[in-house]
Amino acid sequence: xxxxxxQITRREWLASTAALTAxxxxxxxxxxxxxxxxxxxxxxxxxxxxxxxxxxxEHRLDLRxxxxxxxxxxxxxxxxSAINTNPMLVHAALEAARSLGAASVRIAEGPGxxxxxxxxxxxxxxxxxxxxxxxxxxxxxxxxxxRMHIPRQVSGLKKLYLPNTVLRADLLISIPKMKTxxxxxxxxxxxxxxxxxxxxxxxxxxxxxxxxxxxxxIADLHSLYPRVFALVDGIVGMEGxxxxxxxxKAAGVLVAGRDMVAVDATCCRLMRIDPFQIEYxxxxxxxxxxxxxxxxxxxxxxxxxxLATPFQLPPDFPNLRMKVT
Amino acid sequence: xxxxxxxxxxxxxxxxxxxRGKSRTEPTAYAVMALLAAGEDAYADRGIRWIASIERPEGxxxxxxxxxxxxxxxxxxxxxxxERLGAAAHARAIRWLVATVGxxxxxxxxxxxxxxxxxxxxxxxxxxxxxxxxxxxxxGPTSVAILALEQEARRSSGAGIRERIANGRQYLLDHVCVxxxxxxxxxxxxxxxSNPYPETTGMALAALRGVSSPKVDRSLNxxxxxxxxxxxxxxxxxxxxxxLAHGQLPAGxxxxxxxxxxxxxxxxxxxxxAATAGGTAMFWA
Numbered sequence: 001x002x003x004x005x006x007q008i009t010r011r012e013w014l015a016s017t018a019a020l021t022a023x024x025x026x027x028x029x030x031x032x033x034x035x036x037x038x039x040x041x042x043x044x045x046x047x048x049x050x051x052x053x054x055x056x057x058e059h060r061l062d063l064r065x066x067x068x069x070x071x072x073x074x075x076x077x078x079x080x081s082a083i084n085t086n087p088m089l090v091h092a093a094l095e096a097a098r099s100l101g102a103a104s105v106r107i108a109e110g111p112g113x114x115x116x117x118x119x120x121x122x123x124x125x126x127x128x129x130x131x132x133x134x135x136x137x138x139x140x141x142x143x144x145x146x147r148m149h150i151p152r153q154v155s156g157l158k159k160l161y162l163p164n165t166v167l168r169a170d171l172l173i174s175i176p177k178m179k180t181x182x183x184x185x186x187x188x189x190x191x192x193x194x195x196x197x198x199x200x201x202x203x204x205x206x207x208x209x210x211x212x213x214x215x216x217x218i219a220d221l222h223s224l225y226p227r228v229f230a231l232v233d234g235i236v237g238m239e240g241x242x243x244x245x246x247x248x249k250a251a252g253v254l255v256a257g258r259d260m261v262a263v264d265a266t267c268c269r270l271m272r273i274d275p276f277q278i279e280y281x282x283x284x285x286x287x288x289x290x291x292x293x294x295x296x297x298x299x300x301x302x303x304x305x306x307l308a309t310p311f312q313l314p315p316d317f318p319n320l321r322m323k324v325t
Numbered sequence: 326x327x328x329x330x331x332x333x334x335x336x337x338x339x340x341x342x343x344x345r346g347k348s349r350t351e352p353t354a355y356a357v358m359a360l361l362a363a364g365e366d367a368y369a370d371r372g373i374r375w376i377a378s379i380e381r382p383e384g385x386x387x388x389x390x391x392x393x394x395x396x397x398x399x400x401x402x403x404x405x406x407x408e409r410l411g412a413a414a415h416a417r418a419i420r421w422l423v424a425t426v427g428x429x430x431x432x433x434x435x436x437x438x439x440x441x442x443x444x445x446x447x448x449x450x451x452x453x454x455x456x457x458x459x460x461x462x463x464x465g466p467t468s469v470a471i472l473a474l475e476q477e478a479r480r481s482s483g484a485g486i487r488e489r490i491a492n493g494r495q496y497l498l499d500h501v502c503v504x505x506x507x508x509x510x511x512x513x514x515x516x517x518x519s520n521p522y523p524e525t526t527g528m529a530l531a532a533l534r535g536v537s538s539p540k541v542d543r544s545l546n547x548x549x550x551x552x553x554x555x556x557x558x559x560x561x562x563x564x565x566x567x568x569l570a571h572g573q574l575p576a577g578x579x580x581x582x583x584x585x586x587x588x589x590x591x592x593x594x595x596x597x598x599a600a601t602a603g604g605t606a607m608f609w610a
Contacts (some may be wrong), residue, residue, distance in 0.1 A: 078520075113509055115465075116524065118587050119557035134587075142343040142588075145392070161392060182515055200349070200388055203397065203456020204465065204509060211428065211460055245517055316515065 033298040034259035034291045035059065036266045040302050041235050042252045044088045052092040052231070055256045056100060058300060061229065064101035066170035069138075070094060073176040073192050073233075074109045075244060077123035082238045082248035085175050087129035089233050089254075093175060094130065107133070108165050110140030110195045112205045117141060138165045141199035152223045154283050155216030157209070161201045162224065172196075173229045174260065178237035178253075178267055180246055182314040183214050185278050186271065187243050188264040189230035193221040215279035222260060222284045230263040231256045234270065239311035246314075253307050260284075262291040266299065272310035274322040326592035328363045331356055334589055335368060339375035341589045348375055349389045354401035355593035358607050361406070362600035373409050376402055384417035385425075395421060397456045397466035403473035404608070407480075419477050422470050423485045426452040427462025448511060452489070453496035464500055464507045467493050468528035472608050475534070497529045498540055505543030506551075523551035527563025534570035534609060545573055552578070558586045562594040566608065569601055 037055050041048065056063075070093050072085035090107060097105045107130065114120050117139040127133050143163035150157060166172055176192035184191060194217075197206045209217040234253040238246040253270060257263040261284055265275035275281050275292050285292050313320050334356075335341055340348025341356040353372050360369040381387055385395020386402045399421050407415035428434055430452035438445065453462030454470040471493045478486050502512045506521025507529045513519065526548055533541055545568070552564045552575075561580045568574040586592045597607055 114522065114524075116557045116559040118585070119559065122556075139343075142349075144347055145389070147391070147393075199456075200343075200351075201392055201396075201457075203460065203463065205463075207455065207460035207463070208457060241515075241517060 031296045033296050034262035035298045036257040036262050038301045039254045041254045044086050048092040053096045056096045063097055065103045068097045068102045068105045068171050069166055069169040070107045070173050072109055074111050074120055082236045083244055084124045085177050085233045087126045091130045106138050107136050108138040108140050110199055115204055140196055145198055150220045154219040155212040157212045163198050166196045171227050172225055175231045178232050178234035179242040180239050180311055180314045181243045182241055185317045185320050186273055188232055188267045189260045190218050190222050190264050215283055218280040219283035229258055230260050232267050249311055251309050259291050262297045265292040269304050270308050272308055272322050273320045277320045326586055328365055332368050339371035343588045350386050350398040352589035355590045359593040359596040362605045362607050385421040400469040400473040423489055427455045428459055429461050448499045451492040451495035453493055463510050464525045464529055467496055468532035471532035501540040505547040523555045523560035524563045527567035530567030531570045558584050558591040562598055565598045
């Protein structure tokens with residue numbers, strides 16, 4: 001595998017040129033590698049509880065006295081589909097956070113299509129798998145909001161109203177499903193941040209973000225949430241025409257880390273998708289000299305080559321496939 | 326939830342929250358309509374005063390205090406009786422609705438597409454309503470806007486109202502899924518058939534009251550199927566209203582007792598649908 005083997009865009013060429021110029025001027029550019037866990041997880045069973053606890057320990061998450069928000073991906077419910085984050089994984093994360101001394105752990109989501117969030121969560125098995133779910137859950141679409149200035153504006157959005165439950169969290173844990181996506185190629189921990197944008201302000205779907213550019217809006221959201229951790233549900237993901245009408249894909253893996261760019265780039269490699277072809281990763285990271293690049297990621301656990309499995313690409317993205325050498 | 330329980334959820338400022346917390350426009354508008362239908366005018370009037378207090382300068386209403394943009398909830402405000410909201414405020418709500426279209430129907434967007442040589446997709450022929458200005462039209466806000474304008478059209482013949490209703494209904498008919506019913510938006514995004522949802526199917530059917538079409542017939546059949554299977558309070562409310570609008574709600578139908586009514590809009594709409602079935606028609610007086 002050669003992660004450098006991809007078509008270099010003008011943006012990346014400029015970034016690389018700038019970096020080389022800086023080196024030439026005697027300024028040393030040093031990127032601290034981001035740690036990403038790749039963990040084999042063949043099924044949604046009781047072993048998940050120990051697995052997630054170990055992942056949190058590996059990343060030295062200090063949750064004592066902290067307010068933690070778990071953000072799964074809930075979109076629609078279709079029997080036999082793999083659209084939503086599995087509730088058992090979310091419950092395992094809840095238990096792991098509690099065991100590390102978190103002061104409070106909430107589950108929060110703002111689905112983008114359906115307004116009846118509780119009904120969706122019920123159909124997706126959250127009420128049966130997570131004790132006291134209704135007391136723990138916050139519908140982010142209806143939460144109180146704060147107007148936020150976007151620090152590093154990539155999209156045309158000048159401001160965003162975001163839910164207070166997420167803004168006030170000490171740690172936001174993004175727990176998406178590993179899926180292909182017919183608008184942006186792949187939906188992982190960063191795209192999952194769309195669910196923090198309140199439908200109660202922007203509607204169902206959050207269409208102003210589409211008009212501002214989906215990839216650009218993802219990059220903006222990424223810049224607004226500095227205290228994050230990603231835990232990607234790749235046990236059974238979705239391939240093809242995701243994120244709703246695709247086919248379940250058993251990949252048997254969890255991917256986790258503090259750096260969403262590095263986590264999502266690693267997921268892409270596991271899906272045999274070239275992460276440099278995912279626009280929002282390029283926009284959020286700056287291109288080649290970033291944590292999209294494999295050499296800037298410190299992978300722990302399993303190797304990519306051992307667990308990688310090609311996901312069928314979404315129909316409009318034939319060029320996403322990573323070239324393996 | 327009965328009217329007493331609904332009253333108990335009223336905030337000191339006169340408005341209602343979705344579940345708990347700060348007052349919001351949508352739950353307050355639905356609660357006010359439900360209480361007016363039940364004859365609880367005093368509580369309803371407090372809610373109306375809260376609504377009147379948050380009108381925006383452009384004549385629309387925000388979804389909540391502190392958000393500086395008028396939104397789709399203006400249609401819910403326009404459903405309130407003008408004699409209670411105030412005739413001038415009500416007229417501003419109607420004007421805002423008549424002037425608001427999905428971004429894909431604006432002159433500038435269409436001119437830009439024309440200059441780019443992009444053909445107008447068939448489903449963009451007619452203008453619907455967005456959740457917020459600057460975004461595309463969707464089935465939900467279009468349906469509610471039609472309900473509000475249809476009620477207004479029975480009071481007055483304001484310029485443009487009939488035309489917007491007709492266009493909005495064409496928008497809905499252009500978005501029917503292949504086997505009937507409505508998704509939240511396009512029936513064929515990216516060339517793939519989308520699945521209909523029960524709640525948007527009910528909303529669109531309510532907005533198409535009095536419209537005859539094979540697409541409406543297919544959607545009514547689907548609504549009957551949804552009604553027998555659905556376990557969502559929100560969906561059941563809209564399905565009942567949609568079937569009522571076409572005189573097809575099965576006689577004596579009651580939602581299953583296990584249905585959870587978790588939000589103020591769900592509880593209020595349940596009361597409103599019951600009132601409508603009993604002849605107190607808030608949506609098509």
